[in-house]
Structure formats: C-alpha cells, structure tokens
Amino acid sequence: MKIIRHTKSTTLLLIALLIGLASCSKEEMPFIEPPKSIEGNWKIVKATRNGVDLTQRISFNEFRLVFDKGNTYRLNNLLPFIVSKNGNWAFDDPAYPFAISFTPEGSETATKVKTFSFPIVNGSRQLIISFSPGCDSNVYEYTLEPTTE
Amino acid sequence: MQIMTWLKNIKDCRYFKSLKLFFLALFLTQCLTLQSVTQPSTGKAGEIFTAVVQTQIRPAADEPGARLIIGFLAPKSWNARVNTTMTYTSNIGNGTMSRVPANLTPDGGSDKPWEEALIDKAGYGGNYIRDLDWVVFQSDLAYNIRNGQGDINIRTTVKTKIGPQNMVVQLGYVAATTTMDIDNSSQWGYKFSDCFTVTDGQGPVIDFCSPQLSLIEPTQNMDNDIVTINFDADAVPNALTNADKVYLCARGYTQNNQEIEVCGQEMKAQMTPLGARKWRLDLWPRGYFNVPNNQILDRIEYSFTDASGTKQVLDKGDAGKRFVYKFACE
Numbered sequence: 001m002k003i004i005r006h007t008k009s010t011t012l013l014l015i016a017l018l019i020g021l022a023s024c025s026k027e028e029m030p031f032i033e034p035p036k037s038i039e040g041n042w043k044i045v046k047a048t049r050n051g052v053d054l055t056q057r058i059s060f061n062e063f064r065l066v067f068d069k070g071n072t073y074r075l076n077n078l079l080p081f082i083v084s085k086n087g088n089w090a091f092d093d094p095a096y097p098f099a100i101s102f103t104p105e106g107s108e109t110a111t112k113v114k115t116f117s118f119p120i121v122n123g124s125r126q127l128i129i130s131f132s133p134g135c136d137s138n139v140y141e142y143t144l145e146p147t148t149e
Numbered sequence: 150m151q152i153m154t155w156l157k158n159i160k161d162c163r164y165f166k167s168l169k170l171f172f173l174a175l176f177l178t179q180c181l182t183l184q185s186v187t188q189p190s191t192g193k194a195g196e197i198f199t200a201v202v203q204t205q206i207r208p209a210a211d212e213p214g215a216r217l218i219i220g221f222l223a224p225k226s227w228n229a230r231v232n233t234t235m236t237y238t239s240n241i242g243n244g245t246m247s248r249v250p251a252n253l254t255p256d257g258g259s260d261k262p263w264e265e266a267l268i269d270k271a272g273y274g275g276n277y278i279r280d281l282d283w284v285v286f287q288s289d290l291a292y293n294i295r296n297g298q299g300d301i302n303i304r305t306t307v308k309t310k311i312g313p314q315n316m317v318v319q320l321g322y323v324a325a326t327t328t329m330d331i332d333n334s335s336q337w338g339y340k341f342s343d344c345f346t347v348t349d350g351q352g353p354v355i356d357f358c359s360p361q362l363s364l365i366e367p368t369q370n371m372d373n374d375i376v377t378i379n380f381d382a383d384a385v386p387n388a389l390t391n392a393d394k395v396y397l398c399a400r401g402y403t404q405n406n407q408e409i410e411v412c413g414q415e416m417k418a419q420m421t422p423l424g425a426r427k428w429r430l431d432l433w434p435r436g437y438f439n440v441p442n443n444q445i446l447d448r449i450e451y452s453f454t455d456a457s458g459t460k461q462v463l464d465k466g467d468a469g470k471r472f473v474y475k476f477a478c479e
Binding site for chain 1: 225226265369370373375421429431432433435436478479
C-alpha cells in the first residue's frame, strides 16, 4: 500500500516537471545596437599636428562639419581637413563604427581617415579623427564636439 | 688627517646607516652605459647610413626577460620608422631587432609609449628645429640577466636610408632595456652625434644645428598643411632686433606662376611673440593666400617687417633676398 502511494507521488511529480518544462518555451530576445547618429553641427575643440597642440595657435572656432540627414556632409569655413569639398560620408559599420570615410562631390573615391574614435566624454559624444591633408608625414588629429552654434 | 676627521664625522653621523643603505642600493643597482657611437660625418641623400652603438650592462640583480632597447633620433623626412633596421652582436648572443609595440611604455615613471617618452627624457639634443622623430627598436630575443654574471657588451648596428633633403642635423641614440628604469640615469643612456651633413639632395640646406633667422616647421609641407613660420630676431643683428611687433610679408606662387601677395600690417600677418626675440606665425597657406580651388601653391617667398612696414628683414638680416620655401613631400 505504502509502495503504491509512493509511486503515485513520484508519477505526479514527474508530470508536474514535464508540464513545467513544456511551459518553458524559448523566447528569442535579440539585442540590436541602434545605428550611431552623428547628425548635426560639429566644431573643433582640440587640434594637434604631429602631436603638437595647435588649438590656441590658429583659429579653429569658425570651422563646422555638418552631417545632414541622408549621409551627406558640408564643410563651413574650411580649414585643412581630410576633404575640401562637400559630399557623402559613411561609417564602415553603422552600429559599431570603427572607420569613417568621406566622398567629395564629383569624386568616386572615398577617403578614409587614418584613425577614428567615437567616445562619450563628460556626457557628450566626441569625434576624434586623424588624417594627412598635405604631406603624409604630417598627421593632424581633430577632436570635434556637437554644437548648436 | 683631514680625511680621517671627515671619515670619523661621517661615522658619527646619525645618517650613517642611511648612507650605508644608499651606497648598498647604489652598488646593487643594474648599470647600463651607452659607451660610444660611431657614425660618418657626411652622407648623400638616399644612401644607406650606418651607425654603431656600443653599450655595456653590468648586472647587479636578476632581470628575467630583458630586451635591449635602442632609440634613434632622425629627421621626420628620413621616414626612419620604415627605413631603419637594427641588429646586434654581444657576448651573450647575437640577433635582430624590431620596432617596439606602439603601446609599450618604458619601465619607470613614464606612462607614455617609448617613442613619446624619449622626447621627454632625451629631447632633441642641439637641434634648433624639432622636426625629428625618436624611433625605438627592441631585441627580438629576451634574455634572463643574472645577478653577478659578467659584464654584457653589446654592439648594435643601426642602418637607415638618408632622407632626400640637404641638411645639417644632430642624430640621437638611446640605449636601455625593457626591464630597467629610465627614471634612473644609471640604467639607460643617450648620446647626440656631432652635426651630420646630407649632400646631393633636394633644396636649400636645412640647418638644424644653427640658430636660423627663419625656419619653417614641419620641414615638409604642401599648401594644404598648417605651416609654422618662425623668426628668430636674435640669430643675427637686424633691423627688427628690438621690434615690439613683427609682420609677415609674403608672396605665394602657384604652380602656373600666378602671384598672390599678403604683405601688410593686417591682423592675420601679425606674428606672435614667444619671448627672447622669437616670433611665430601659424598659417594654412591655401586659406592665408586665398588660393583658387583649381590651383596649388608651388612656393612662397617672404620677409619680416615692423609695424610701420619700413624696416625689413631678409635672409641675411638687413640684406639679402626674401626667404624661399618650396612646398614638397618626400
């Protein structure tokens, strides 16, 4: 009698376990990194040439790099930059960008910056790019921040 | 007698124990000496240049996994990072060397990578123009240096290609190891050569070794670079030696010989005083001369003037010709 009762309890337990397992349906919750947005106006907050800080030595205040909707960009108040004309830009990977390239109007060739980073500093996104607009031996690094000016 | 008294005083000194510890520590410290550098005094542009660096390490502690470090200071236009090779022979083995990894920092207080740290630690020697790079190599093999093993004598051969420009320049050399402390002057060493002359190259001689009335940094530029024009009013006596304001008077020549002059006492031409009668102006030539989009500047010719525009300094001081700078890359 005792054995029968024990068997019943075991069976009930197994059924409960099976129902429990069956209820654990696998639900996919994919995490999708949103594309990084750089739309807007950017100004230079730091500029170096071959590691030497030029920020206070030449006026970078008026230069603006403007990223419009639809991957076009504009350059206002031009200074040495990777390109000299307005055109189109692209990230290598919109979600995890490790490189940015610029294709000026009238050109079919995209020009990549030498190095690119996209950190958040003091709560503000920065674009840090390096490039050589003249001789290859001269490397410039600009740090840009968004601006409403 | 005096020596005996001095020794007694030292022995009586309450700091004697500390002194003993200090000298003991000194004795136990590894010692590295850059003994000599052998290099030619002249070379032709584009030729292979060879220097030999003799280094001695006197082991006084165990240093497992140590690699020899050799730094070489050369003008940027030599592109020494790409064009240099180093090999060494020594009484503990011979081998090849490779550039240090970009993020490797020296042992000691510096948190900068080797090539930047050497700018702070060794500097640029007697070069008046700072357009040079330290290039740093390490031995491909690591060695376990043992306390008490005999002196290690290392002969490193540095080979590089001489750059394209005519110049006179001091080259620099550093010897160290990856495990020894470059904050301790007995654990690394540096030497600068006598001035080395490059002949048979391009352009006027760039003299890194002498004060210049005017020099342009970086030495190689195109018109789309940011160019620094320096004026040292102390280099030779001249009309602007005691000027309180100095202006650049410049004329740009495009590749199709169009002339664009900016020569007036306007704000953008006013040079920044740096003290000690030295002046500087940073400019972007394309913007400064308002060069049309379809043209490229070939060269600029320039002089310096005072606020009235009546006093002028040329390449020999109060006489001579305007300074000439030609835009070109290697």
